[in-house]
Amino acid sequence: MTMTDMNACDQLVAEFEAVIKKPKKSSTGVYYTGVDLGTACIVLAVMDENYQPAAGAYRYADVVKDGMVVDYIGAIQIVKELKAELEEKLETELLYAAAAIPPGTGDLDGGAIKNVVLGAGFELTNVLDEPTAANQVLQIQNGAVVDIGGGTTGISIVKDGEVARVVDDATGGTHLTLVTAGAYKISFQEAELYKRDQKNHQELIGVLKPVVEKIATIITTQTSGFEIDGLYLVGGTACLTGIEGIIEAKTKIKTYKPLNPMFVTPLGIALSCTDEIM
Template structure:
């Protein structure tokens, strides 16, 4: 358990530095920039690292170009990634060339081409395409356990043994479903419900309302790890920013569950850490 705390300290420190450079980029020149492009259902994030894989800049924007892990607005996705790219390039006064991206586990035959095309059409040279929970583990550095990436539309699970991924799966149920429940409970439209959900001042109030959906996520986790020896669950993804979500999942699964201080940026940073200069054709 103590080893896991050390890993989370590294993760939290990396995220803290990333949050700082989003507000104030580091403009000192580096020989190369590595970018992680995270096309999420609710939010698109670009994380930029220097030659030593340290955060230097970043940008994000809430959008509706991906649903349930699938690109549904190709033109909108390209435009958004290009805009974020140009925004960061203007701040760094340089061109961003190399980028990595990620997809929900198990969807490579369905959507990897779309993700690849979006990144390339936005002006990047794509160097790596990996699944989201595996990308997250580049930051978490978990040897044994399960990484659960709860995004806007789906929950991705990656089970690790001795630092290697032995099983990945992605199932519907995520932040979109949380927002739909809030929309119905408060009788407000979806966009307002989504915004209400993201404000942590409302989390204590909405947690009891969302408990059945969180328990549904927990049942997905339980069903997919039952054949593996999993002693702990690490939560990442924007939906995991919900205060108290880890307690419900731990109680439902019976397995120790925890999360970084800001789980929203774990995956994009992991994607960036996986970026190289070896271009995918």
């Protein structure tokens, strides 16, 4: 992958950020939705019939823990509300949705994420793992997509455009929040809000460096034995300013980060949505 491809990814993210503010109606009324049930944030990304961003909405929530749905009713409720909000803006019903799960949680999850999407009133057309979904946007040929979420870090190793290995480790944004809470002697909720505010990132990066280095060590272990041209960071936790520098220094692998890493996976999920019901 070259930096021009990163430009294509950044362009798509920028277009998506624009339609969150001002949705674009499709002339045909056909829409494909990606539902990203994150540990810290739930995102709905809507594409038109040409798979161009049409609308989007997101909400911070704690209905998922370490990739598992812990508040089933709450999750359905939020997805329903976001769906209704987007339907009102687009003046149509959103029928089709795809979803994603952290790598390796398919059996453990027991279809909870599928059931949340169905429970919110969508027809489910696809379920894939999160880093693989992100690569629908990144389009890397040889490298590793590192999806640093709230509860877990998912790594998808891509060789010649095909996924060669997918792994998940239970280290993510939650650990950064816990360290922030401890360092500043504040509650978990306060620490989460403090960490989310970009104004605090320069000061926080020093405090959080050991946890980021732990994530880098996980990446090194999991990518060992593979030829990795680059690491591509996505997920809400990757929004931490400077995280890519620490990971690159520790792994010795060139590390790239899109403009807004939080939206890459939901856009990839939406790109994987069709009108063929599972």
